[in-house]
Amino acid sequence: xxxxxxxxxxxxxxxxxxxxxxxxxxxxxxxxxxxxxxxxxxxxxxxxxxxxxxxxxxxxxxxxxxxxxxxxxxxxxxxxxxxxxxxxxxxxxxxxxxxxxxxxxxxxxxxxxxxxxxxxxxxxxxxxxxxxxxxxxxxxxxxxxxxxxxxxxxxxxxxxxxxxxxxxxxxxxxxxxxxxxxxxxxxxxxxxxxxxxxxxxxxxxxxxxxxxxxxxxxxxxxxxxxxxxxxxxxxxxxxxxxxxxxxxxxxxxxxxxxxxxxxxxxxxxxxxxxxxxxxxxxxxxxxxxxxxxxxxxxxxxxxxxxxxxxxxxxxxxxxxxxxxxxxxxxxxxxxxxxxxxxxxxxxxxxxxxxxxxxxxxxxxxxxxxxxxxxxxxxxxxxxxxxxxxxxxxxxxxxxxxxxxxxxxxxxxxxxxxxxxxxxxxxxxxxxxxxxxxxxxxxxxxxxxxxxxxxxxxxxxxxxxxxxxxxxxxxxxxxxxxxxxxxxxxxxxxxxxxxxxxxxxxxxxxxxxxxxxxxxxxxxxxxxxxxxxxxxxxxxxxxxxxxxxxxxxxxxxxxxxxxxxxxxxxxxxxxxxxxxxxxxxxxxxxxxxxxxxxxxxxxxxxxxxxxxxxxxxxxxxxxxxxxxxxxxxxxxxxxxxxxxxxxxxxxxxxxxxxxxxxxxxxxxxxxxxxxxxxxxxxxxxxxxxxxxxxxxxxxxxxxxxxxxxxxxxxxxxxxxxxxxxxxxxxxxxxxxxxxxxxxxxxxxxxxxx
Numbered sequence: 001x002x003x004x005x006x007x008x009x010x011x012x013x014x015x016x017x018x019x020x021x022x023x024x025x026x027x028x029x030x031x032x033x034x035x036x037x038x039x040x041x042x043x044x045x046x047x048x049x050x051x052x053x054x055x056x057x058x059x060x061x062x063x064x065x066x067x068x069x070x071x072x073x074x075x076x077x078x079x080x081x082x083x084x085x086x087x088x089x090x091x092x093x094x095x096x097x098x099x100x101x102x103x104x105x106x107x108x109x110x111x112x113x114x115x116x117x118x119x120x121x122x123x124x125x126x127x128x129x130x131x132x133x134x135x136x137x138x139x140x141x142x143x144x145x146x147x148x149x150x151x152x153x154x155x156x157x158x159x160x161x162x163x164x165x166x167x168x169x170x171x172x173x174x175x176x177x178x179x180x181x182x183x184x185x186x187x188x189x190x191x192x193x194x195x196x197x198x199x200x201x202x203x204x205x206x207x208x209x210x211x212x213x214x215x216x217x218x219x220x221x222x223x224x225x226x227x228x229x230x231x232x233x234x235x236x237x238x239x240x241x242x243x244x245x246x247x248x249x250x251x252x253x254x255x256x257x258x259x260x261x262x263x264x265x266x267x268x269x270x271x272x273x274x275x276x277x278x279x280x281x282x283x284x285x286x287x288x289x290x291x292x293x294x295x296x297x298x299x300x301x302x303x304x305x306x307x308x309x310x311x312x313x314x315x316x317x318x319x320x321x322x323x324x325x326x327x328x329x330x331x332x333x334x335x336x337x338x339x340x341x342x343x344x345x346x347x348x349x350x351x352x353x354x355x356x357x358x359x360x361x362x363x364x365x366x367x368x369x370x371x372x373x374x375x376x377x378x379x380x381x382x383x384x385x386x387x388x389x390x391x392x393x394x395x396x397x398x399x400x401x402x403x404x405x406x407x408x409x410x411x412x413x414x415x416x417x418x419x420x421x422x423x424x425x426x427x428x429x430x431x432x433x434x435x436x437x438x439x440x441x442x443x444x445x446x447x448x449x450x451x452x453x454x455x456x457x458x459x460x461x462x463x464x465x466x467x468x469x470x471x472x473x474x475x476x477x478x479x480x481x482x483x484x485x486x487x488x489x490x491x492x493x494x495x496x497x498x499x500x501x502x503x504x505x506x507x508x509x510x511x512x513x514x515x516x517x518x519x520x521x522x523x524x525x526x527x528x529x530x531x532x533x534x535x536x537x538x539x540x541x542x543x544x545x546x547x548x549x550x551x552x553x554x555x556x557x558x559x560x561x562x563x564x565x566x567x568x569x570x571x572x573x574x575x576x577x578x579x580x581x582x583x584x585x586x587x588x589x590x591x592x593x594x595x596x597x598x599x600x601x602x603x604x605x606x607x608x609x610x611x612x613x614x615x616x617x618x619x620x621x622x623x624x625x626x627x628x629x630x631x632x633x634x635x636x637x638x639x640x641x642x643x644x645x646x647x648x649x650x651x652x653x654x655x656x657x658x659x660x661x662x663x664x665x666x667x668x669x670x671x672x673x674x675x676x677x678x679x680x681x682x683x684x685x686x687x688x689x690x691x692x693x694x695x696x697x698x699x700x701x702x703x704x705x706x707x708x709x710x711x712x713x714x715x716x717x718x719x720x721x722x723x724x725x726x727x728x729x730x731x732x733x734x735x736x737x738x739x740x741x742x743x744x745x746x747x748x749x750x751x752x
Contacts, residue, residue, distance in 0.1 A: 021212050025149050026166045028205040032141035033170035035198050037278075039138075040065055041178045041270055042191050043105055043131055049735060050107075050126075051119060052580040052610045052630075053637030054486045055260040056374065058270045059253050060120050063363075063370035064127045065135065066249065070359040072139025077352035079140075080147040089210030092144060096203045099134030103199060105192045106130065113613055116582045119485040120371055134199065141206070142167045143355040148213050150348040168282040175271040175278070179741065187736040233346050238357045244341045245361025246368075247386065247393045248334035252277050253369035254383040255330045259323055272323075273330060280334035284342040293343075296335045297395060301452035303329040305445045307387055308462050312441055312469040333390040340395065379481040379488050384466040391448075391459040400456055408460055415464045419471040437474045441465050484583040491593055499529070499699055502562045502587065502594065507631070510562020511699050512594050525567065526596050529699040531664065532564040537688040537705035538627065541660045541718060542568045545625045548656070548716035556623045556652070558611040558640065559630030563588040566601035575604040576621065578611040580630070612639060616648050624654050629662040638740070641674060642733045646681045646708070658715065659683075659708040664701075669746035673733055674706050675724040680732035683708045686721035 044061045051057045075095075079088050108129035114122040146163045182191050256273045283290060307329050309315060316322055346354050373382035400408060448461035473479045476492040483489075490503040493514070501511040508530045513522050532538055542565075545553055552572035557565050560579035569575050579585055585606055591598040607614045611630060615621070626649050630637055639645060641661070649659050663670040671687060678685045686709075690702040706724070709715050731737065 021149075021152060024205065024212065025145060025163060025209055028202065028209050029142060029145050029163045029167045030170035031198060031202050031205065032138055032145070033167040034174035035195060035202060036135070036138040036141075036174075037171040037274075038174040038178055038182075039105065039131065039135065039195060040274075041175070042182070042188065042195065043127070044270070045183075046105070046188060047107060047123070047126060049612065049639035050111075050610070051114060051123065052486060053639055054119075055257055056119075056370075056485050056487070057123065058260065059257055059370040059374075060123045061127065062253055062256075062274075063366040064124050066359070066363045066366040068132060068135045069139045070356070070363045072136050072141075073143055073352065073356045073359040075136070076140040076142075076144040076147065077356050079144065080352050086210075086214045088148075089207070089214055092140070092210070093203065093207060095140070096137045096206060099137035100199060100203070102131065102134050103196045105195065113609060116608060117485075120374070138199075138202075141202075143352045145206075145209060146348075147352055148209060150351070152213050164285050165282050168278045168285075172275055172278045172282065175275050179271055184739045184741055189736055233350055233353060233357075237344065238353070240344070241341055241354065241357035242361040242364065244337045244393065245358045246365040247389050248277065248280070248330070248337045249362040249365030250369040250382065251330055251333060251365075251386045251390060253366055254373075254380070254386050255326050257369075257380065258326060258383060272327060276327060276331040277334055280331060280338045283335065284339045293336070293339045296332050296339070300329075300332045300336060300390070300394065301449055301458060303332055304387055304391060304458075304462065305449050308384075308445055308448075308465050309441065311384055311387070312465050313438065313474055329390075333393070336395075337393050340393075374483060374485065378483045379470075379490075380483075384462075388459045388463050388466070391462055392455050394455040394458070396453065397455040404456075408456070411460065411464070415467055419467055437469060437472050440468060441474075444468075482583045482587060484581050486581045486584075489583060489587060491587065500593065501699075508699075508701060510564045510594060510596070512562065512596065513699075525599055526594075528564055528567050529697070530564065530701045531662065531703045532568065533700050537690055537703055538565070538629075538660060538662060539568050540688070541658070541705065541707055542625060542627075544715070544717040545658060546570060546573070549624055553624040554622065554654070555625045555627065556615065556621070557627045557629060558615075559628070560584050560588050560606065561629070562594040563596035563601075563604075565627065565629070566596050566604055567599070569601055573601075575601050576618075576623075577604060577606040578614050579606060579608060580610050582608055612645055612648055615652055618652065621652050622654050623652055624657045625660060626653060626657070627660045627662070629660075631662065631665070638733065638738045639735065641670070641677060642735055642738065643677055643680055644735050646677065646683065650681065650683075650710075655710075656714050657709075658718075661706045661708065662703060663706055664703040665743075665747070667747055668740065668743040669750050670743050671704070671706065671724065672727050672730045672746060673743055674708075676726045676730040677732040678706075678708045679726045683710060684712060684715075685724040686715060686718060687724050688718075688721045 040061065044058055048054075048057055079091065083091060107126065111122075111126045111129065142164065149163060186194075252273045256270060259272070260269045303325070306325055310322070310325065341358065345351075369382050369386070373380075444461050444465050448458050448465075451457040451461065473492075475495055480491040481488055482491070487504050489509075492501050492503060493499070494501065498515050498517075499511045499513055502509045510532075511529045513527045513529070515521055528534060528539070542555070545555075552570070552574065554574040554576075555569065556576045556578065558578045560577045561584070563577075566575060585608060587593055588597055589606075597604055607618070628640055628649075630640055646659070653659065661674055663674060671689075675685045686707050687704070688707075689704045707715065707718055707721065712719065715721070730742070731739070733739075
């Protein structure tokens with residue numbers, strides 16, 4: 001063979017070897033990222049029933065995942081810097097095998113019901129004991145495999161960031177596959193088995209990746225050249241990366257909380273902001289530029305202005321428009337912050353340090369929105385604060401000149417003088433003066449858009465809007481907020497002064513009349529309104545039980561609210577409430593806020609804890625009626641509507657008793673799934689969907705209620721309610737399977 005032929009053959013062999021190595025590394029990084037992000041919604045869904053289906057579960061879970069991701073990146077950085085060659089491969093394989101000890105995925109033994117007011121720490125501990133180690137092992141793979149590839153000696157080794165794009169692509173596909181493929185068509189147990197198989201395959205691929213690099217003689221060549229051409233990142237540069245990573249991470253959790261509070265704590269809603277978060281990384285680290293950074297920078301002020309208006313004035317439109325606005329604003333902000341990070345990224349020698357700073361910023365943002373903010377704020381103040389931070393994170397932020405600083409201080413002083421009187425409870429803005437607040441907000445937002453080239457001015461004006469509307473809420477006389485792990489409860493006095501209402505998100509959970517139409521104070525037994533007015537389906541159903549029993553009844557109500565249902569009971573009836581939120585209990589028992597319990601049923605028993613667990617523990621309790629009314633805003637606790645939940649209710653239901661389920665929802669049609677789930681437990685379902693009328697009392701809310709019974713005679717006076725039959729293709733919900741996409745689609749079809 002001639003010399004030229006030998007060179008050509010060697011070249012072909014080298015190209016073939018290079019292509020194989022790139023393929024195996026890309027596949028390994030892709031699979032690792034897919035497993036890393038598929039387990040997040042899957043395991044979080046497993047633990048939801050322990051925490052009442054609260055939307056806060058995902059926020060705290062994100063903090064856990066980001067924290068372990070940070071530890072994984074730190075471990076990858078240490079292993080890369082201080083351990084070389086085959087020893088690094090053996091150590092990491094040992095870590096991966098250690099994670100396999102915790103499979104199959106399951107909630108660790110010994111973690112029962114969370115203690116009141118300690119749900120966040122309990123949840124973090126549960127996650128750590130259950131999946132902490134395997135998640136840590138997976139978290140290290142992204143930067144570690146890229147660092148190994150940088151030692152491969154290939155021409156592409158100088159820029160291994162293309163593997164980061166493969167990692168984010170795997171993450172993104174896993175996130176979308178879970179709610180749209182895995183959740184609707186498989187059970188949690190099957191998903192866990194499939195995930196375990198993927199984990200074992202990943203161990204084999206990692207062993208292959210390490211062997212292909214660390215058994216090469218020139219494995220350290222590329223690293224040495226990278227180190228010689230760039231100095232280590234300075235401390236200030238690393239702080240800059242951390243700050244840029246902080247804003248979109250914290251904003252992602254705040255936006256997710258905002259979206260999921262009014263619908264449900266469900267994987268298909270969790271993954272939307274997280275997917276956009278990952279897409280932003282894919283785009284900014286891509287070698288192709290699809291949309292220039294300048295376009296995002298020009299668009300952001302207008303989107304931020306719309307967000308400021310909707311949050312400050314509590315404006316809600318259609319679900320799709322509202323969700324799309326918040327997601328688009330978050331995505332544009334993430335593109336700007338992550339784009340600035342990508343533009344200043346270091347060479348391959350320091351990529352693990354770069355990823356560590358990125359992860360540290362993400363963890364700090366998650367801790368702020370998921371752990372600190374719910375503790376220090378009585379309302380969701382972190383979202384407005386992060387909108388202000390997003391304005392500050394724009395390019396062009398500089399220290400203000402002396403003149404500009406004086407103007408800003410003077411403006412802040414004026415805002416302080418305007419808002420100071422409103423801090424006193426007796427001061428409020430009522431019609432016809434509330435238009436002043438609306439006008440001031442619109443003017444300030446318009447000025448902010450005009451100052452969009454000056455990030456500091458933009459942020460100051462947005463902050464002023466939030467301060468003014470917090471002190472002078474435009475549509476109520478007085479606003480008090482109480483925040484817990486399970487959400488933010490607003491206690492408002494309506495603009496006309498006639499009602500005090502308890503609101504969670506956009507939904508009323510009770511309203512008490514304060515004055516008559518002629519302005520006189522109301523005395524005596526409270527007048528019922530909202531979903532519990534005397535002609536409501538819930539009132540009619542309870543009345544049917546009382547009529548059939550012809551004597552005192554025993555009733556259980558899951559979900560306390562303001563305590564309105566107490567006034568549907570007769571003096572001799574026995575009433576037990578089951579409520580998961582201690583703050584709701586304090587609100588309902590405070591007669592200065594709501595007097596339903598005091599005036600109608602002062603002897604009502606209130607049991608604190610998740611209803612499924614506490615009713616199951618109440619071995620001697622037997623009821624003639626169980627009312628499931630535990631909805632937070634429009635969010636539904638899925639675990640209270642499953643087959644397992646119905647079995648618990650039936651075990652506490654007297655012969656002839658009924659189960660009343662309140663399924664009113666602006667975004668989900670639950671009729672079909674409740675009917676199917678009831679049928680799977682041999683229960684008959686009847687429906688009363690109240691017709692809305694125009695021009696009626698605004699405090700009368702029309703509801704959708706289903707009653708479940710063992711046989712048709714148990715319905716009594718409710719036999720004229722519409723009989724429901726299971727539809728083909730509908731699947732009952734269980735702890736192992738539930739899917740909210742079906743009810744969401746059904747609601748859209750109903751509205752059309």
